Amino acid sequence: MKDLIDVPLYRLAHARTGDKGNRSNISVIAYDARHFPLLVEQVTEERVAAHFAYRAPTAVVRYVLPKIAAMNFVLDDVLDGGVNDSLNLDMHGKALSFHLLTMTVQVPASAEPA
Amino acid sequence: MNPANGKPLSIGCGAGFSGDRVDAAPPVVRTLIERGGPAAMMFEMLAERTLALAQLAKKANPDAGFEVLLDLELRPILADCLANGITIVGNFGAANPRAAAQLILRLAKELGLAPPRVAVVEGDDLSTPEGRRIIRTCLKEDFDERRFICANVYQGAFPIAAAIKEGAQVVVTGRVADPSLALGPAIAHYDWRPDDWDRLAGGTMAGHMLECGAQVTGGYFADPGMKDVPDLHDVGFPIAEVAADGSCIVTKASNTGGLVSARTVKEQLLYEIHDPGRYLTPDVVADVNHAEVTEVGPNAVRLSGVRGHPRTPTLKANVFFDGGWMGEAEISYAGPNAEARARLAMDVMRRRCGRDLALRFDLIGTMSILGDDGNQLLASTPTDAATDIRLRVAARHEDAKLIDRMLRELTALWTGGPAGGGGVRVNKRQRLSTKSCLVPRELVPASYQFVE
Numbered sequence: 001m002k003d004l005i006d007v008p009l010y011r012l013a014h015a016r017t018g019d020k021g022n023r024s025n026i027s028v029i030a031y032d033a034r035h036f037p038l039l040v041e042q043v044t045e046e047r048v049a050a051h052f053a054y055r056a057p058t059a060v061v062r063y064v065l066p067k068i069a070a071m072n073f074v075l076d077d078v079l080d081g082g083v084n085d086s087l088n089l090d091m092h093g094k095a096l097s098f099h100l101l102t103m104t105v106q107v108p109a110s111a112e113p114a
Numbered sequence: 115m116n117p118a119n120g121k122p123l124s125i126g127c128g129a130g131f132s133g134d135r136v137d138a139a140p141p142v143v144r145t146l147i148e149r150g151g152p153a154a155m156m157f158e159m160l161a162e163r164t165l166a167l168a169q170l171a172k173k174a175n176p177d178a179g180f181e182v183l184l185d186l187e188l189r190p191i192l193a194d195c196l197a198n199g200i201t202i203v204g205n206f207g208a209a210n211p212r213a214a215a216q217l218i219l220r221l222a223k224e225l226g227l228a229p230p231r232v233a234v235v236e237g238d239d240l241s242t243p244e245g246r247r248i249i250r251t252c253l254k255e256d257f258d259e260r261r262f263i264c265a266n267v268y269q270g271a272f273p274i275a276a277a278i279k280e281g282a283q284v285v286v287t288g289r290v291a292d293p294s295l296a297l298g299p300a301i302a303h304y305d306w307r308p309d310d311w312d313r314l315a316g317g318t319m320a321g322h323m324l325e326c327g328a329q330v331t332g333g334y335f336a337d338p339g340m341k342d343v344p345d346l347h348d349v350g351f352p353i354a355e356v357a358a359d360g361s362c363i364v365t366k367a368s369n370t371g372g373l374v375s376a377r378t379v380k381e382q383l384l385y386e387i388h389d390p391g392r393y394l395t396p397d398v399v400a401d402v403n404h405a406e407v408t409e410v411g412p413n414a415v416r417l418s419g420v421r422g423h424p425r426t427p428t429l430k431a432n433v434f435f436d437g438g439w440m441g442e443a444e445i446s447y448a449g450p451n452a453e454a455r456a457r458l459a460m461d462v463m464r465r466r467c468g469r470d471l472a473l474r475f476d477l478i479g480t481m482s483i484l485g486d487d488g489n490q491l492l493a494s495t496p497t498d499a500a501t502d503i504r505l506r507v508a509a510r511h512e513d514a515k516l517i518d519r520m521l522r523e524l525t526a527l528w529t530g531g532p533a534g535g536g537g538v539r540v541n542k543r544q545r546l547s548t549k550s551c552l553v554p555r556e557l558v559p560a561s562y563q564f565v566e
């Protein structure tokens with residue numbers, strides 16, 4: 001059994017948010033393709049939904065793009081109505097990508113990123 | 115089939131949103147001229163909301179309603195583009211493409227240039243009585259005639275391509291899908307057929323790379339220590355070299371800052387995409403599930419393997435309605451016990467206005483943009499010892515008087531709120547609310563015309 005350590009997703013992946021209406025999409029792109037399988041295993045729809053529970057997504061769908069070592073998460077109804085309706089300063093939800101990157105993932109101690 | 119000795123078509127981007135930097139385009143145009151070969155420039159300057167505001171501007175003044183920065187954008191590059199055969203395509207026509215075209219003709223005259231051939235693409239504006247009828251049918255009970263402001267349907271690349279084939283040097287559009295601004299010149303150049311799905315999808319994704327300007331060249335990407343970008347202050351705007359098969363190489367203007375890497379391209383590839391197998395545009399359904407992103411040189415990344423599927427029978431329309439009023443008011447607290455004082459101010463506001471208005475609170479410095487309009491996250495966040503806090507209160511309502519009252523109540527915290535509050539700012543603005551629907555294509559044909 002390999003030793004596992006907790007690291008923030010931020011150490012393993014970068015991300016960008018887009019918005020359309022009341023729907024947000026967040027890409028999660030592995031810095032190193034070798035980490036991609038463990039991201040696919042751990043950064044699941046269920047965990048992302050739980051991470052954004054305070055925004056009460058009505059659906060979270062994940063798309064996996066192995067060729068570019070990336071995932072795309074689509075979160076429904078998390079923008080308080082979207083850019084024209086939300087009272088949020090960040091009415092697009094632009095900052096949500098960096099919030100997702102605070103999620104914890106477990107990596108083998110030997111694979112700890114720099 | 116390639117009229118320029120096999121050199122690919124280079125498409126540069128001069129702007130990625132309304133209000134983008136007006137000094138971004140000249141280095142792109144210079145680079146296109148240096149590299150030689152067939153070229154076009156695209157300007158994407160029309161967010162959803164921007165167009166609704168332009169429609170309101172046009173209602174107030176029939177000669178307004180197009181991109182206000184148009185003169186500043188085109189003045190430095192128009193002569194070079196016309197002299198070097200670089201076609202200019204932009205949605206800077208917004209709500210009034212003909213007025214924008216007139217401005218371009220006047221600008222050319224003022225610069226002492228021969229009158230360029232300027233075409234406008236129309237058919238997107240469904241604010242007419244006939245258009246309203248179509249929208250009403252599509253939106254059904256969601257259509258509110260009394261509050262209706264405007265409706266525009268997303269048109270595609272083929273009218274742009276047809277205008278270019280007929281000799282247009284500048285193509286002015288209103289609402290078209292953003293990537294269509296690049297796909298249009300590619301269709302015209304390579305003579306792609308309406309059912310060349312893979313090529314159309316490739317050209318579409320090349321447009322998607324370009325449509326947000328610096329977002330693919332290191333802008334909106336930099337994260338010090340993790341994703342460093344050289345000379346971000348001078349970030350160069352992108353150029354896509356689109357090949358005959360629809361693949362492209364993303365590069366950027368020479369002698370600029372910024373970065374084109376596999377990482378910047380991947381971030382932009384998935385930007386505002388939902389199902390990567392079904393990116394819907396008026397032209398094609400693009401599929402990037404098998405796309406490959408390959409660094410082929412410094413600041414040069416190849417995007418290939420994009421597939422295309424037949425376009426859908428409908429076009430997306432955005433419909434805007436008067437959405438009442440929104441008010442925002444802020445006040446700051448600093449030093450010992452600042453957060454407790456800010457939270458007390460919040461409580462005062464809630465007790466004085468909360469009965470009539472659903473108030474959103476932010477404690478900027480502790481919790482602001484991650485919170486929700488219902489304040490649930492803030493409520494579950496324990497008071498911290500933050501010592502530099504700005505309270506923001508926001509609300510919306512049909513009745514401007516209630517918003518005004520909320521703003522006055524926050525202002526009253528100057529003397530009647532917790533100790534040491536400062537820096538009060540308040541503002542009120544009209545809101546737009548939006549709905550989308552799908553319109554059968556045959557009901558909303560697009561067309562183009564030359565403007566003299």
